[in-house]
Amino acid sequence: MNRLVAVVGPTATGKSDLGVALAEELDGEVVNADAMQLYRGMDVGTAKLTLRERRGVPHHLLDVLDVTDTAAVAAYQREARDVVERLLAAGRTPVLVGGSGLYVQAVVDDLEFPGTDPALRAELEAELAEHGPAALHTRLAAVDPAAAEVVLPSNGRRIVRALEVVALTGKPFPARLPTSGAPRYDAVLLGIDRPTAELDLRVARRVARMFAAGLVEETRELLARGLREGRTASRALGYQQVVAALDGGGDLAAAAADTVAATRRFVRRQRSWFRRDRRIHWLDGSGPDATAAALRHVGS
Known part of the structure; x- marks a missing residue:
């Protein structure tokens, strides 16, 4: 019987590549759970996989919002669950991949999101x-x-x-999220992490690649599309640092250093979030074969 497989963990650990590998092995398709990869045009700064890197594996919920749109976890929950249920009904394995903890839990746990006034x-x-x-x-x-x-x-x-x-x-605010109990869709939750020193280095190298690959030019294009007005997109790591540099005289070296520091802080918050969930099976991303280790958990 098919089940949902979720690949979670901090930024720069290798989630996206593992997600593709698992989808290939499990006759599956990837469902994005990275809030910033929902946005069209935010490619370089979010390390969005290129079509070539996706290796023919279908990816869902990428490039579905304009930068002026506000990402809403309630809307994401509806859309992601619809994709997951369609894939399961078709006999495919949905592979939920991302480091946005609340978005992952919105799919696998019974969270309710009251409306707004x-x-x-x-x-x-x-x-x-x-x-x-x-x-x-x-x-x-x-x-x-x-x-x-x-x-x-x-x-x-x-x-x-x-x-x-x-x-x-008239009810209490659900400030504590569930970290126990059976997840929806018989999901198996896989976390990928790396030693802190190694991950810090990977973050620095990733940011350097982003700036070399055109993050500044991409940010300028997004500013022309209304990035400043986007309540969610404008806060994305990398983009907000580049915008500040462009506004303040163009010190892009400082913007890159600030992006590294902010991303490392974000990694620690992600790690703290996911480590609270005892249901997650943790994998060493620096190990010899994370895919084989992941498949053992999926089959258990």
Whole structure:
């Protein structure tokens, strides 16, 4: 019986290549779970596989948004589950690949994403701008103590969302995500990681390749398409550093160094996120054959 295979872990560990290899071995197709690879034109800076690198394996949910669109995990959940269920019904193996933890969990866990109220959101964001996150966090602690324990007092965006959900639903904000229990689609969760020093070096080399491959030119093209107005796309690593450099006099060497530092911090946040999930079978990306090790877990 076919099942969903998820390949997760930090940036630059080799997820994309492993996903293609597994899809080839399992008669499968890849489903993207990287929030920034949803965007058309964001190719170099997101290390999106080229058509040649995909080796004929179909890839889903790449290049589905314009940079002016806001990525929404609720919409992604609907679309990704639709793809997964169509593949399973056709006897194919969906291989979910990406390092956006919430997007992965939106597919494999029973997460619900309440809607939003633009007027309420605007009111809360205005209060955040005027009074700062600490004041709103105090209010959250009064209406939802459990959420306040998990949401950082400095994370204004998440505090606003928590207050919005409580106000709209009358229920607590689901701040703690599930990390146990059977995943949907009988999924097997595979994590790929590498020693920190090795991964730091791989990040530096990846960023250097991106700048050499035209990240600056790609960013200029995206600015012409409205990158600055994109609430999600404009925050993408690499692009935001290049935009800052272009705005500030063009110190691209500093932009590259800042991208390396920011990506290394992001790697550590990804590692912390995924390591909480005890269901994930971890693979050493620097080992001799990660694909064979992954296939052993899929077959177990």
